[in-house]
Amino acid sequence: MSARRSRTRAIAVAMGCASLALALSVPAQASAHPGGKGVERSVLPAGDGWASAEGSTTGGAAATPDHIYTVSNRAELIAAFKDAGDAPKIVRIDGTVHGNADAEGTPIDCDAYRTDGYTLDGYLAAYDPDTWGRTEVPSGPMEDARLASAKLQKAAVNVYVPSNTTLIGVGKDATVIGASIQIQGVSNVIVRNIGFEDTYDCFPQWDPTDGETGHWNSEYDNLVVHGSDHVWVDHNTFSDGDRPDAGQPRYFDELYQQHDGLFDIVKGADLVTVSWNVLKDHDKTMLLGNSDGAAATDRGKLRVTLHHNLFKNVNERAPRVRFGQVDSYNNHFVATKGSVYGYSYGVGAESHLVAEHNAFTLSGEFDKAKIIKKWSESSLTAADNYVNGRRTDLIAVHNAGVPEEQLTSGAGWTPALRNRVDHPLLVPLLVGLGAGTGRIPGA
DSSP: OOHHHHHHHHHHHHHHTHHHHHHHHGGGGOEEOTTOOSGGGEEOOTTSSGGGSSSOOOTTTTOOGGGEEEEOSHHHHHHHHHHHTTSOEEEEEOSEEESSBOTTOOBOOGGGGOOTTOOHHHHHHHTOHHHHOSSSOOOSHHHHHHHHHHHHHHHHHEEEOOSSEEEEESTTOOEEESOEEEEESOEEEEEESOEEEOOOOSSOEEETTSTTTOEEEOOOOSEEEESOEEEEEESOEEEOTTOOGGGSOEETTEEOOOOOOSEEEETTOEEEEEESOEEEEEEEOOEESSOTTOHHHHTTOOOEEEESOEEEEEEEOSSEESSSEEEEESOEEEEOTTSOOOOSEEEOTTOEEEEESOEEEEOTTSOGGGSEEEOSSOEEEEESEEETTEEEOHHHHHHHHOTTSOOEEOOSOOOOOOSOOOOTTTHHHHHHHHOSTTOOTTO
């Protein structure tokens, strides 16, 4: 049988089985906590990725009735977290929560944070490379005013989640806009069924020494797991919302970048499962480990599983990995015509990435040799991945197409925490039908 006929037959068989495969996958998404009701009390199934290791991830499944909250604005969200402390709690987001908002939840803009005489026009005039130069970072009164203004925004935007929490959206349109949800220094957290949009920095810093031409650098990710363990992030949607980078102005010939990452896992975070999410239309998508010099906190941690997620039209970091044992399987990576695409997997310092059984759908102008980007000398396992419907050896393709960045095969470990693995030809359909907000089975 010819290779073409064999491939056609494989696709036909895979598509014919898709409905059955989807039906089989639904019950495994979560299991109900004994004595609880509905998805709000669901816990991570046993064996579902790294968050199921060394204990379990149950979030607020054991919450008593007085520790179940429904919130619709930032103040109510913070109050719910403070009221329950570390007791098991379920916090339900109903509607839209704005991070940049007043005490009543009414959205506010960047003018509300400006202080000490800061203006963008004043900042641009003070640090124009034609007068300031390109060898020193900004300093002086206008940079001090920017820092003071940024401090005011940070106090509003960062929202901290306590241990033993389930944070879940109600219905199909629960949304958090402009807030950075911080899972920092805690344990046992579940985040499900929420659209996270446009966590933007009102006061990016100009750094003329960043790269050859300088860059605007911003703060805030939509979601951050920082020094925490046993975290399950499932069926959410992450994007820049109504403020895409493509619509932003350029100053000093560089994009005025108001967004940082969509979702980062950093600074000694450990035992995290990321499943059935959509991450789309963004530049710097996901960091697993934020510094090459963080071995003291990150070595032996950053154990993360990524499965059945859609990464669509993201430029880079899907994810970029340092130090961690990362299992990435059954994800769908899409780069459509006209989008910006640099790479998907970034292999960084002491990373131990296993990338298997994934599907890549890339427009013809993108080079599959650049699916992997080598940042540091680290080995990885990349097997049974399909690019545009064809089984592709990602390491061999990379080494042939990017000879100055040779990759070595073999991550040095074998993942064991996978409940089921779908054929990569099924992944685009399964992920397309099941990933993202509003698609939790039974919700």
